[in-house]
Every structure is written in structure tokens, then in C-alpha cells.
Amino acid sequence: MKAIKMGVSTLSQQAITIAERIQRALDTLTRAERQLAQAILENYPASGLGPLSALAKDAGVSGPTVLRMVQKLGFKGYPDFQTELREELRDKVKNPISKHDTWTEGAPSGHVLNRFTDAVMENIRHSLAQIEPAAFDAACALIADPKRKIFIVGGRISHTIAEYLFLHMQVIRPDVIHVQSTSNTWPHYVLDMKEGDVVVVFDVRRYENNTLKLSELAHAKGAKIILLTDQWRSPVHALSDICFSSRIVVPSAWDSAVMPLLLVESMISAVQDILWTDTRDRMETLEAIFDQTKMFRKFT
Amino acid sequence: MKAIKMGVSTLSQQAITIAERIQRALDTLTRAERQLAQAILENYPASGLGPLSALAKDAGVSGPTVLRMVQKLGFKGYPDFQTELREELRDKVKNPISKHDTWTEGAPSGHVLNRFTDAVMENIRHSLAQIEPAAFDAACALIADPKRKIFIVGGRISHTIAEYLFLHMQVIRPDVIHVQSTSNTWPHYVLDMKEGDVVVVFDVRRYENNTLKLSELAHAKGAKIILLTDQWRSPVHALSDICFSSRIVVPSAWDSAVMPLLLVESMISAVQDILWTDTRDRMETLEAIFDQTKMFRKFT
DNA sequence: CAGCAGATGTACGATTCGTTACAGATACTT
DNA sequence: AAGTATCTGTAACGAATCGTACATCTGCTG
Incomplete structure (x- = not known):
């Protein structure tokens, strides 16, 4: 029969987690402090429970920086934190609240974000289970072959993902061409195709006639598709x-492009690995050009 | 009768939690130590992460008892524990996701596809944990407001995602404008902005000066960003x-756009729900137009 | 009941940790 | 371009923690 002292314990906080507090204070923090904040959130809350010095080292900042941030958040000192x-x-x-059926805490499990993310995760899982790694490697090898020209083709919506692939491939290797199947100019590109060239085609629901015709002509010319x-x-x-097929069903009137994008990014990464020495040179050159155009900001 | 101990005990390093280790050792512990063990398991692991003295007081035992038990469990000292x-x-x-240690069967776990997917899953999990549902809902409400014009702005790479949002919004509601910050024409669009309009800005690493300038002007005009x-x-x-921030780090020389895309698609879905009656009409009209253009295939 | 062995707590010393003060560096302003 | 304000790390101080030695207590055994 120990004195039950709850009542006060309900004050156990305004239901605002420290993670949220950090998140919210992010604006008022300085560079090093933000860097630290990211490190804390990275594996939360474990990293915050160790010694101050360990946390500092892990985040790449110094002890006093940790202390200053913690005090900015309203704690008396590190132990208090x-x-x-x-x-x-x-x-x-203590709260056995059904955890991980919600992705973003504080939203009902029926919230769009949670329902949507659930679906996307499922899509990724299913799609990847069906992909043959050998096919993936073969596709990357084709795209990485400098002797072949690469044509990238997308449809009304999917051309955005196609362009994403194009923009990266353009940096990695020469002879990459973006074909707009929605435009009337695509036949011109087919003119330039020759046997052994590679055509990367994006085509999802509401399959487009133009895309099919283009593919037929490319196929006839002996291009790899x-x-x-x-x-x-x-x-x-x-x-x-x-051929790679992705699951694209989500709780929406439209389809999801997440899985195709994931595939595209994986390809970019793989091709870049194959061509790394060439790519590095091209990237350095590109950096130099960017510097001259002052297109990007120089710091953080 | 405390014979059995070594031999197998080397495996005690992995996959066996400290809680289990305590349970298993319960018999070999003394009275005060068992009392302590119960206290630790009572609210695990929080109580074990505080100072030794606090744990001792909480369990009703004294400091050295804690230390002795911890050493009995095979730790060098309390800090080690x-x-x-x-x-x-x-x-x-970390685990709730990466329980799949390979995503695509038949590929080594070090394969690009697996490494990449792991990273993306982690990104999604971390990013969503940081998003406030209220902010998301507020953003969707803004975008769904028919009285506001919507400007969508992207950068060199991110404009692909921006365009993805644009293409869908264009179907859902009127007055949606896609601004190319990479083009020189963007100032013309700022001319048309007025107070209360909404500007959706995409800006990721290699933040672009044009995007910042555009945002400053839009902000000055009283637009919501x-x-x-x-x-x-x-x-x-x-x-x-x-502001929504996504984790975008992947094992690649470039960043991942998967998480931003996931957010965009969720937004599309949410906005479409809000405006559903209007959207349906617009979609039917669009279908009719498509029919006339014969752009899409009629079957499957 | 006497004696002993294991268990438990108290008190102190050594060490690590958190904190403060200060100086160098950086970015921004005039 | 010089000056100022802010940020950030190094170094030393002080405090709290951990670990150890020792004394006390409990329970068992003969």
C-alpha cells in the first residue's frame, strides 16, 4: 500500500512529445543545433539517453552546443532533458495503444496519410517480390552501355517520371534523349534509332496509342525496349x-507513381555505379558550369 | 546447483534481449536482487536508463546491489549495462520495417534493390513521424479552396514532382498554374499573384536562387506558401x-524523391476528397474530350 | 545457541560527466 | 572593406555518479 501519487502524474505533460518540441523549435535553432536535432530525431529516443559527450560526438558537434540547444528547448540542463x-x-x-498501425502519430489511423502510406508500402513489398534481380541487372547493363543511345519515353502523366530518369541519365552519360510521346514531334526521334539502341518506355493505365505506336516502330528498327x-x-x-510491373493501387481516384519512381531511382544508382569513373568527371564539369551560372546557393 | 552457465553462453550476445537475460537469471539472483529485477522489468527499459541511484531507490534497494546484479548478468559495470x-x-x-532483410527474393541482401528499398522505407518512416497531421490538413484545405489560385513551383530536378502535382490538380480544380523557376518567364507569373493565393514550392538540396527569389516576391504579395x-x-x-520536410538520403550519388512524391500523392487524394463533387464533373468532361482525341486505347 | 557464510547497506575515493568561461571563427551590416 | 554580432569549439572547473572497501545483518548449520 504505497501512497498512490498519481493526480500529479497526469501533469506528465501537455501531451506534447519532446520530438515535437524539437521539431517545432527547429526554426529558432542555429546550424550546429539543427544538425544535432536531426541526429537526435534520427534514432529517437535512444541517442538522447546516453551521455552528453556521446551524443555530441555522434552528431558531430561539441558538448556545449548540446547543452545550449537543450536549454533553448526549455530544460534546465541535460539531466533534466x-x-x-x-x-x-x-x-x-505503458500505453498498449495499437502502435504501428499508424505511421504519423497523432493522426487517427483512418487519416489519409496513414491509409495512403499503408497502401504504398504494400505496393512496394508486392512489386519487389515479383522483380527478378537478373532482369534488373540486365536492364542496367543495357542502359550503362555507352555504345547504345538511350531514348526515354513517357505518357501524359508518366512523362514526369520519365523526365526524372532523363535528367539524371543526362548527367551520367552522353546520348540520352527524352522523347515526348504527347507531342507530335516523336516520329522525328524514331528516325534516329538504330539497332541496339535502348528505348525506356513508361506506360501505365490509360495506355496511350502514341506510346504503343512509337514502341512498334522502335521494335521494328531493332531497338531494345x-x-x-x-x-x-x-x-x-x-x-x-x-518488363517491370509495379503495383500502383492506392486509396485515391488516381494511381501511385511511387513504385515506378523507386525503380527508376534504383536504376540510376546502379547505372551510376557501373559508369562511376566517367560519371564523376561529368559531374565535376557540371559543377563548374553551375558555379559560373550562379544558379545554386553556395552554402547549406 | 549452479552448474550450468558457460558453453552456450557465448551466443547470449545476439538476439537475446536484456529483459530475457534478466528473466533467465532470476533463479540465480538473491532476494534484494530479484526485487530489483522486478522493478527493472516493471517499466522496461526506461528505469534502467536513469542513474544508478534512482533505480536503486525506485526498487527499494541500495546502490551496490544494483551493481552486483548487473555484474552477475555479465556486464562490466552499470554504464556498460x-x-x-x-x-x-x-x-x-528501427525494426518494425526492416524485418524483411531482403525485399526481392533471390537477390543478395547487398543488392542495390534491397539496399535502396531499405533506405526508402526508413525515409518514409522517419519523415511521416515528423509530419503534423494538422499541418497536412491545413495545406490540403488551402489547396482545395476554389477562391485561391494555386501556383506550383519546382526546381531543376524537383520540377518533375511539381509537374506531377500540377497535372493532377489541373483535373481536380481550375486556376492551377505551373511555374518553371528554371525558366526566365517566372516573373510574369508573380505579376498575377494576389493576397490569399497559394504557392506550392518544391525545393530540395542544391537550393536554387530563383526559387528563393520567387518565394520572396510571392510572400511580399501576401501569398500563402x-x-x-x-x-x-x-x-x-x-x-x-x-513546411513539410522529407528525408531523402539513399545509397546513391543523388537524392530520393520518393517521399516528396508520396506526400504529393496523399495531398492529391485528400484534396480530391474535399472537392469530390466538382472533381467528378470535371473528370467526366475530360473523359469526353479524351474520347474525341482518341488519345487512349479503349480497352483494358 | 554459537558460529559462519552469504547477503545487504553505508561511507568514502576515483572517475566520469555536465557546466561555465573564454577565445576563435563566421556571417551579416554599415 | 572594416566592424559588429552571433555562433561554435576548446579548456578548465565543479558536481554528481560509479565503484570499492568495510561493517552489519540475516539465516542457516552443527
């Missing part, structure tokens, strides 16, 4: 040498 | 009314 972190952890474990499509597969797949 | 507790906590929060940026946050965030 740690105490509240532990309290928070204690409460969190790599197709990124959805789970129902565009008619282009009959002509394609390599 | 705490360090492993923190490691465990770190792994615990919704910013989608990375974890380091574009300088535009100082002007923004609502």
Missing part, C-alpha cells in the same frame, strides 16, 4: 525485351 | 506558412 525523455518512454510503453508499366501491363510488353 | 540497453532500444524502433523540402530545409522555409 534526459529525465523527461525517460518519462516519455515510460508512458509510451525496357518497359516500366503497372500490374496489368501495357500492350507494349509484347514488344519489350525487359 | 546502460549502453547495451540503449542499443537494444535503438534496434527496436506551402513548402516541400528535404530534411535540411530550404531557406524558403523562413517564408513558408506550412
Whole structure:
């Protein structure tokens, strides 16, 4: 029968977590402090529960910086900060609230963000399970081959993802061409195709006639066709040498491009690895040009 | 009868939590030590992460007892015990996702696809944890307001994602404008901005001067600014009314746009829900137009 | 009941940790 | 371009913590 002293313990906070407090104060923090804040949130709350010096080293800042930030957040000192972190952890474990069916805390599990993210995660899982690594590697090898020209083709919506691939490939290697199948000019590009060239085609639901025609002509010219499509597969797949299908269903009137984008980014990364020595030179040159145009900001 | 101990005990390093280790050792502990063990397990792991003296007082035992038990469990000292507790906590929060250690079967876990997907999943998890649902809802409400014009602005790479948002918004509601900050024509668009209009700005690493200038002018005109940026946050965030930051680090020389895209798609879905009756009409009209242009295939 | 062994707590010393003061560096202003 | 304000790290100080030695207590055994 120990004196139950709750009542006061309900004051156990304004229901605002320290993570949120950090998040909210981010604007008032300085550079080094933000760097530290990121490190804390990176693996929260574990890193904040260790010694001050360890946290400082992990974040790449110095001890006093840690202290200053902690005080800015309204704590008396580092020990005070740690105490509240532990309290928070204690409460969190105590509430057996169905955790991870919500991705963003503080939103009902039926919130768009949670429903949407659930679907996307499922899509990624399913899509990847169906992809043959050998096919992926083969596609990357084709794209990385400097002797082949690369044509990238997208449709009304998917051309945005196609352009994303194009913009990166353009930096990595020469002879990359972005073809707008929505425009009337695409036949001109087919003129330049020759046997062995590679055509990367994006075609998802509401498959477009232009895209199919372009693919047929390219196929006839002996070009290799790599197709990124959805789970129902565009008619282009009959002509394609390599085909990747992504699940794209989400709780929305439209389809998701997340999985195709993930594939594209993985490809970029893989191709860049293959061509790294060349790519590095091209990137340095590009940097120099950017410097001259003053297009980007120089600091952080 | 405390014979059995070594031999297998080397495996005690991995995959066995400290809680389990305590449970298992419960028999070999003395009365005061068991009392302490219960207190630790009572609210685990929070209580073990505080100072030794606090734990001792909480359990009703004295300092040295804590130390002796901890050493019995095989730790060098109390700090060592705490360090492993923190490691465990770190792994615990990391794991709910990466329980799949390979995503695509048949590829080594070191394959690009697996490494990349791991990183992306982590990004999604971290980013969403930092997003305030209220801010998201507020942003969607702004975009869904038919009385406000919507300007969508992207940079050299991010304009692809910006355009993705634009293409969908264009279907959902009128008065949506896509501004190319890479082009010289953007000042013309600023001319048309008026107080209450909404500017959706995409700005990730290699923050662009044009994007910042455009935002400053828009801000001066009294437009609401919704910013989608990375974890380091574009300088535009100082002007923004609502800011979403996504983790974008992947094993590649470039950054990932998956998380920003996920946010964009969620927004599209949410806005479409708000405006559904209007959207449906617009979509039907659009379908009719498409039919006449014969742009899409009629089947599947 | 006497004696002993293990268990437990108290008090002190050594060490690590958190904190403060100060100086160098950086960015911004006039 | 010089000056100023702010930020940031190094170094020393003081405080709290951990670990150890020792004394006390409890419970078991003969």
C-alpha cells in the first residue's frame, strides 16, 4: 500500500512529445543545433539517453552546443532533458495503444496519410517480390552501355517520371534523349534509332496509342525496349525485351507513381555505379558550369 | 546447483534481449536482487536508463546491489549495462520495417534493390513521424479552396514532382498554374499573384536562387506558401506558412524523391476528397474530350 | 545457541560527466 | 572593406555518479 501519487502524474505533460518540441523549435535553432536535432530525431529516443559527450560526438558537434540547444528547448540542463525523455518512454510503453498501425502519430489511423502510406508500402513489398534481380541487372547493363543511345519515353502523366530518369541519365552519360510521346514531334526521334539502341518506355493505365505506336516502330528498327508499366501491363510488353510491373493501387481516384519512381531511382544508382569513373568527371564539369551560372546557393 | 552457465553462453550476445537475460537469471539472483529485477522489468527499459541511484531507490534497494546484479548478468559495470540497453532500444524502433532483410527474393541482401528499398522505407518512416497531421490538413484545405489560385513551383530536378502535382490538380480544380523557376518567364507569373493565393514550392538540396527569389516576391504579395523540402530545409522555409520536410538520403550519388512524391500523392487524394463533387464533373468532361482525341486505347 | 557464510547497506575515493568561461571563427551590416 | 554580432569549439572547473572497501545483518548449520 504505497501512497498512490498519481493526480500529479497526469501533469506528465501537455501531451506534447519532446520530438515535437524539437521539431517545432527547429526554426529558432542555429546550424550546429539543427544538425544535432536531426541526429537526435534520427534514432529517437535512444541517442538522447546516453551521455552528453556521446551524443555530441555522434552528431558531430561539441558538448556545449548540446547543452545550449537543450536549454533553448526549455530544460534546465541535460539531466533534466534526459529525465523527461525517460518519462516519455515510460508512458509510451505503458500505453498498449495499437502502435504501428499508424505511421504519423497523432493522426487517427483512418487519416489519409496513414491509409495512403499503408497502401504504398504494400505496393512496394508486392512489386519487389515479383522483380527478378537478373532482369534488373540486365536492364542496367543495357542502359550503362555507352555504345547504345538511350531514348526515354513517357505518357501524359508518366512523362514526369520519365523526365526524372532523363535528367539524371543526362548527367551520367552522353546520348540520352527524352522523347515526348504527347507531342507530335516523336516520329522525328524514331528516325534516329538504330539497332541496339535502348528505348525506356513508361506506360501505365490509360495506355496511350502514341506510346504503343512509337514502341512498334522502335521494335521494328531493332531497338531494345525496357518497359516500366503497372500490374496489368501495357500492350507494349509484347514488344519489350525487359518488363517491370509495379503495383500502383492506392486509396485515391488516381494511381501511385511511387513504385515506378523507386525503380527508376534504383536504376540510376546502379547505372551510376557501373559508369562511376566517367560519371564523376561529368559531374565535376557540371559543377563548374553551375558555379559560373550562379544558379545554386553556395552554402547549406 | 549452479552448474550450468558457460558453453552456450557465448551466443547470449545476439538476439537475446536484456529483459530475457534478466528473466533467465532470476533463479540465480538473491532476494534484494530479484526485487530489483522486478522493478527493472516493471517499466522496461526506461528505469534502467536513469542513474544508478534512482533505480536503486525506485526498487527499494541500495546502490551496490544494483551493481552486483548487473555484474552477475555479465556486464562490466552499470554504464556498460546502460549502453547495451540503449542499443537494444535503438534496434527496436528501427525494426518494425526492416524485418524483411531482403525485399526481392533471390537477390543478395547487398543488392542495390534491397539496399535502396531499405533506405526508402526508413525515409518514409522517419519523415511521416515528423509530419503534423494538422499541418497536412491545413495545406490540403488551402489547396482545395476554389477562391485561391494555386501556383506550383519546382526546381531543376524537383520540377518533375511539381509537374506531377500540377497535372493532377489541373483535373481536380481550375486556376492551377505551373511555374518553371528554371525558366526566365517566372516573373510574369508573380505579376498575377494576389493576397490569399497559394504557392506550392518544391525545393530540395542544391537550393536554387530563383526559387528563393520567387518565394520572396510571392510572400511580399501576401501569398500563402506551402513548402516541400528535404530534411535540411530550404531557406524558403523562413517564408513558408506550412513546411513539410522529407528525408531523402539513399545509397546513391543523388537524392530520393520518393517521399516528396508520396506526400504529393496523399495531398492529391485528400484534396480530391474535399472537392469530390466538382472533381467528378470535371473528370467526366475530360473523359469526353479524351474520347474525341482518341488519345487512349479503349480497352483494358 | 554459537558460529559462519552469504547477503545487504553505508561511507568514502576515483572517475566520469555536465557546466561555465573564454577565445576563435563566421556571417551579416554599415 | 572594416566592424559588429552571433555562433561554435576548446579548456578548465565543479558536481554528481560509479565503484570499492568495510561493517552489519540475516539465516542457516552443527
